[in-house]
Amino acid sequence: MRFFQVIFTRRTILPVHASIMGLLFCTAAYSASPDIQADAGLMFDDNVTRAQAGENKLSDQSSSVNLSRPATFPISDHTRALLTGALGAEKFLHHDGLSRLTGSIQGEFQYRSSAEFGTPVLAIFARISAEEFQSDQRDGFRYSTGISLRKTMTDRIRIFGAVSHNKRNGNNAVFDNKDDSARINLDYQIKPSGTLYLGGEYRKGDIVISAPYWNVYGSAYTPDDVFRDWKLYNYRLDGTTVLYKLGYNLALGPRSSIDFSWNRAQSTTSYILLPSWSNCSVSYTTNQYSLAYLIRF
Numbered sequence: 001m002r003f004f005q006v007i008f009t010r011r012t013i014l015p016v017h018a019s020i021m022g023l024l025f026c027t028a029a030y031s032a033s034p035d036i037q038a039d040a041g042l043m044f045d046d047n048v049t050r051a052q053a054g055e056n057k058l059s060d061q062s063s064s065v066n067l068s069r070p071a072t073f074p075i076s077d078h079t080r081a082l083l084t085g086a087l088g089a090e091k092f093l094h095h096d097g098l099s100r101l102t103g104s105i106q107g108e109f110q111y112r113s114s115a116e117f118g119t120p121v122l123a124i125f126a127r128i129s130a131e132e133f134q135s136d137q138r139d140g141f142r143y144s145t146g147i148s149l150r151k152t153m154t155d156r157i158r159i160f161g162a163v164s165h166n167k168r169n170g171n172n173a174v175f176d177n178k179d180d181s182a183r184i185n186l187d188y189q190i191k192p193s194g195t196l197y198l199g200g201e202y203r204k205g206d207i208v209i210s211a212p213y214w215n216v217y218g219s220a221y222t223p224d225d226v227f228r229d230w231k232l233y234n235y236r237l238d239g240t241t242v243l244y245k246l247g248y249n250l251a252l253g254p255r256s257s258i259d260f261s262w263n264r265a266q267s268t269t270s271y272i273l274l275p276s277w278s279n280c281s282v283s284y285t286t287n288q289y290s291l292a293y294l295i296r297f
Helices: none
Strands: 037-045 060-074 079-092 100-111 121-133 140-152 157-170 177-191 194-211 220-223 233-251 256-273 278-296
Touching: 177 233, 194 256, 194 278
Parallel strands: none
Antiparallel strands: 037 060, 037 278, 060 079, 079 100, 100 121, 121 140, 140 157, 157 177, 177 194, 194 233, 220 233, 233 256, 256 278
8 A cells, every 4th residue: 555545634824915924824724635625714813914012903804715736646655746736815804905816836745664654754845826915015926945744643643844945026125025934733633523733833034014114224114005094114124923823623524624723923023223223122913713614526
């Protein structure tokens, strides 16, 4: 029996819109199955402006639809290539400039030394995605490369870990970003129809933060075309981000499920304020609450 006949499922941490350089997540089931995978969801975001607490911290809600199709290419009894194409759309209720269309292609080369239970799957991957927003500033391409490991610990516990380098080219220099990240996910099957999952990620590199006008030394900045009525500016700064995810996936049958998740991101950075040349620190947190319906066909 070739090891790739075994289906491995996980949830991944993914970006939901470019104004936070991938700081938040949506839920997507991963499977080695060649079936088309689709999900439709609702999400509430308590800080779409990526601002500190105060009157500039605005909330919104969105609906989304995503489709993906993997194709597998066996190479040997221990290796294979996986190519996945995806399309998606997200619509915000109040701040339409954040609404977007996306398309991506990911290639992955996987290796597993044997078909024995618990043998890890090692992989190298590369992904390119295009994003078209109602906000012209945010349009652009994302690139990601890295290595990953998947392992079934027991008949109920699975883990996934990855390190990656991420880059984005936007229409505005503020959204030309790059960072390095490390993440880990844990799935625990509580019962045959229910899986609890946890995720964590650490990112180091460029972040985008919104605030009123600051005279910041050495930072790219621009008036935000989505939140112009609030006279907010976007700033590209070097910082760190810590992300957390907690969710529950309830199977409705062999090909469909409902997914509930809470996602939290906290970004911290500092800047030099002119003309005083004082060093200032700034941070913000964002929470997302999501409900999604997933199906394979």
